[in-house]
């Protein structure tokens with residue numbers, strides 16, 4: 001309860017900010033947009049990571065204004081930087097927030113941002129809670145032109161069954177599958193299958209948590225489209241991300 005009221009006042013006081021972690025096109029080795037990740041800049045300047053407040057926050061109604069803040073910041077960033085693409089993370093509650101889903105296209109239009117530049121990342125939690133409802137909402141997002149990807153894919157309760165009818169555009173393969181790529185042949189086999197499945201379903205595939213050149217090389221050999229991880233860049237402030245972006249050019 002105390003955490004929630006501190007988040008509420010922190011939001012009002014402007015203590016939240018977005019950091020940006022690059023995604024890389026593994027074929028061309030070029031930047032391919034970023035994932036926006038929420039950070040809480042406490043009054044003492046300390047940076048509080050989402051792991052320490054998001055799990056509690058996601059179960060309360062306060063997730064709605066927090067996600068609206070993320071959305072607004074992401075749209076402002078996209079408006080200012082027409083070459084950029086972003087993804088934002090949706091909590092399970094966000095997907096079933098009718099007002100949020102209704103407002104998304106309007107907010108994008110008000111910022112003059114093509115919805116194709118703003119991807120929504122969801123987790124399978126939403127699909128487990130209400131598979132039919134989730135599918136309808138995802139279709140609505142897709143009809144408005146927003147790309148949608150399934151985050152942390154392969155962990156948790158994953159069932160491949162729901163993938164067969166899901167109106168999504170991409171899969172983000174959890175970093176657990178990337179970690180042992182160099183040391184375990186079985187990791188490589190599982191990754192190969194996940195990538196082939198994504199390709200067969202016509203989905204973009206992003207491998208998360210790439211930390212070494214060796215992992216990157218293997219993913220390229222396996223024809224993985226996109227990569228994300230500390231090897232390319234950590235989540236950075238907008239300013240650092242834009243600098244990183246320039247030096248790469």
Ligand code: G
Pocket residue numbers: 036037038049050051054058070089090091235
């Ligand atoms: O940023 P970091 O790598 O520490 O993220 C930790 C977790 O917090 C991840 O699972 C990420 O998806 C989640 N997270 C970060 N920003 C947001 C956000 O804006 N909304 C939601 N719902 N989750 C977020």
Ligand code: G
Pocket residue numbers: 021037089151152175208209210211228229230231235
């Ligand atoms: O669950 P989600 O993918 O939305 O959150 C991304 C989380 O993964 C963030 O906490 C981010 O800091 C973390 N992350 C991103 N890249 C790497 C990486 O290369 N290695 C590790 N260990 N964590 C990473």
Ligand code: MN
Pocket residue numbers: 035089121151
């Ligand atoms: Mn994510």
Ligand code: NA
Pocket residue numbers: 151152153172174175208
């Ligand atoms: Na993830």
